[in-house]
Amino acid sequence: LDDLGRRVLRGERTAVSRAISSLENRDEQSSALLSEIYPHTGRAFVLGVTGPPGTGKSSLVDRLVSAYRSRGRKVGVLAVDPSSPVSGGAILGDRVRMLEHALDAGVYIRSMASRGDEGGLSDAAQNAIRVLDAAGNDVVIVETVGIGQAEVQIVKVADAVLVVLMPELGDEIQANKAGLLEIGDIFLVNKSDLPGADKLLYNIASVLSRKDGWRQKVLKASAKTGEGLGELLRCLDEVEALSKTQNEPDARKLGKISDELLDSVSSVVLARLRSELESDQEFRRLVEKVARRELDPDAAARKLLDRLPQLRWEK
């Protein structure tokens, strides 16, 4: 069992794959595995890449992988698709574009889909990053498709977040960028050859400067032509250097760990609560009363809570 952990630490690809699956499925060796690799994490630069669909995130990640590889750095890529219960053809299509890296032993690429359990996905992604980190990757890129709450959850664990936008997106999609403004460290207007690139750049910059100026940068580039990528890399190096100087766990890091522990404990407590309730006669009686509109859902919930003894922590 702990042989798998040791093989991960030596950077063996098959061990990395098996370790990620083990932690994703929470099989019986996962706890021992995590405790073995965890002390060896925290060395990689973890970069989250997110943004609306169609902005060219995969092509951009492809470019970043090549750039990091040309400097001799080992790169792990985790491509996460929270909204697709079935890992669809599109993701495979994206991955095919990365085939050029497939023969490069210095690049490891893994896709991950949610199967409908977003909490589980964010947990699995977090642990996959740890495996890639412990396996000696210098850079771990976490690419998420889409911009929902689950994606935000996932990229939150990154050392830095790159938000990819593009000109000419529909209004509906642009509206969503409000949620991205908070999580981004670097905003990239991709497809900079399209009309409206400068306007979008200006719009984002003006919102940022009003809100929180520190570290957040806005750039434009074209993953297709390569224009602007040098500037993006310089910016990423700057963010990476900054993240490396923070040796002491700061408030942000403690907050992340605190959230992770709260989530773990919560999910176990909720599972217990659900199984208690589902085998509860009174619960079924209340559900039927609500269905017959004899009782409203709020009143029913209050009746249930009255029967639940106050949660007490042993002091």
Added chain:
Amino acid sequence: LDDLGRRVLRGERTAVSRAISSLENRDEQSSALLSEIYPHTGRAFVLGVTGPPGTGKSSLVDRLVSAYRSRGRKVGVLAVDPSSPVSGGAILGDRVRMLEHALDAGVYIRSMASRGDEGGLSDAAQNAIRVLDAAGNDVVIVETVGIGQAEVQIVKVADAVLVVLMPELGDEIQANKAGLLEIGDIFLVNKSDLPGADKLLYNIASVLSRKDGWRQKVLKASAKTGEGLGELLRCLDEVEALSKTQNEPDARKLGKISDELLDSVSSVVLARLRSELESDQEFRRLVEKVARRELDPDAAARKLLDRLPQLRWEK
């Protein structure tokens, strides 16, 4: 206080607005209000409209509102945007297109954004539907922007779900339709004048027939030209008639109520757990150990759970 409830039941617009806000903010009169209106719900036909961004959901809803109004039916529209913490300009833009209905006393339109709390949003949306239902609307249309887990949660409460797609969407967006296949009762290929409409129609139909044929229909239409809307309305009438014949609460309805009660109870239990943990010395000590990589997160969570007494329901 209960005057507000009575005014909602009489269908007064200002009372409807205030009641939705009261339930959204969970203010002190919300419980009494819900218990007063709840017995008068269950009469409206609740139609969920969802699909990827840019497929023309708002224009389509606009058309449906006009069609229902021309038959003299009262319509309430709830436009929900879970991914935008700030209710953005785009939504306002969409709503402006519906201004033609603004002077029509038989149409009530309301927007709702999440402010980052998706559980709360789904709860608020559910209660807003109840207000619109109790206020005597014959049809309540719930339109959600986007296709994440939160949207799925929201449209689940509908009697029927209309999924709006369009030809020529990027691969990344189409991949997401996998998640939509399960929740849709009717699939509409909008913008049927674009190339690829028939191919998309065929693709969806072939997946559906392989999976679950009952009730699920695939149609094409153009909200712009009006082509195909007659057929869509016939289809909606059919689904509505079917939903009206189910007087007895069936398994699906009981499941929804059961989920809602579980969610209510869970959120209270989780809030208690969080507040207990956040003031807990041992919790802070464990977070710091994990940050220093002296302990892995799984082991820390197990230590916390060991101190939590087993959740017990009073029998």
